[in-house]
Amino acid sequence: MLVGVPNVGKSALANSLHQIGRVSAAEKGKFKHATIASHPNIYILDTPGILPPEILDAELSSKLALTGAISDSLIDQSDLAQYFLSILNLSDEYKKWAKFSTTYNNIAGTCGCGSELETNGNQIDFVVQAVRLALFEEISAFKGNMEDENDMVQLIETQFTTLRNVLNVTSDSCGYMNNVVSTKLINLYRTGRLGHYTLDSFPRTCEF
Ligand SMILES: Nc1nc2c(ncn2[C@@H]2O[C@H](COP(=O)(O)OP(=O)(O)OP(=O)(O)O)[C@@H](O)[C@H]2O)c(=O)[nH]1
Ligand SMILES: [Mg+2]
Known part of the structure; x- marks a missing residue:
């Protein structure tokens, strides 16, 4: 039985x-039986999250919201984006984006930080690249x-201001702009385009 929080x-x-x-059933020529599945080897029961x-716990609910387990309509998107930025700022993920930074490369010479970014063939979305670069810088x-x-709050405020330009969000209302930036940022995070993050640190020892 598959049991777990939503999403x-x-x-x-x-x-x-x-x-x-x-x-595997088709390969063994048992496809018909597999589709009928009257006697499967394993029964898998899916359950709703x-x-x-x-x-x-505010931190726990922020993590659940970030994964999409809690409906976005219940959570302030700007708070959530700020929480994500604090995680990103404390992580090592952004260091992989150094190769896009001309300023950094001029100072540091060659970038020795092994990058997982797509370099050959896969065209990275221009906006994603611009967001990564802005955050890195x-x-x-x-x-x-x-x-x-x-x-940290000060850094996040600066990042929001920069992201408004990068994401081309213009409006008279600052609150509205922050919400649009937040929604876009959370979307980039959830689709994995801003790297991968472990929200819960893994326990060193397992107690059973
Ligand atoms: N990156 C990544 N995304 C995944 C993976 N598995 C599922 N997803 C995505 O996560 C989202 C939720 O997946 P579901 O399988 O619907 O999650 P669920 O646990 O059944 O959700 P509920 O039925 O609402 O409890 C979907 O958009 C999937 O495409 C995975 O291994 N990696
Ligand atoms: Mg499901």
Whole structure:
């Protein structure tokens, strides 16, 4: 039985397993039986994702919201984007984007940070590249202390201002602009285009 919070890929896993079963049955010439599936070797039960009715831990609910487990209509998108930026700023992911930065490459010479970015063949979306570059340069130019909450808030504010330009969000209303920027940023994160992040650190020892 596949059980878990919403949107973690239970159904995708069930479908993949089902697909594997069909392919291997077809290879063995048992396709008809597989489609009828009257006597499968394994029964997989998918379940709808569930959450407790109330989550009091703010960090936990932010993580769940970031993954899409909690409906976006219940969460302030600007708060969520700020939370994501604090994770990104403290991570190593952005360092992989150094190769796009001419300023950085001029100072640092060659970039020795192994990049996973697509270099041959795959055309990276221009906007994604511009967002990565802007974030990289803001963090690199940052002189404050990331561990200090006030410094971090300041960096995130600067990033928002830059992202408004990069994402071409113009309006008279600052609140509206921040919401548009936030929605776009969260979307880039959820589609994996701003790197991969482990939201919950893995326990060093497992207690059973
Ligand atoms: N990047 C990535 N995305 C995945 C993976 N598995 C599923 N997804 C995506 O995650 C989203 C949710 O996947 P589902 O399989 O519907 O998740 P679920 O756990 O069944 O969600 P509920 O039924 O709402 O509880 C979909 O957009 C999937 O395409 C994976 O292994 N990697
Ligand atoms: Mg599902």
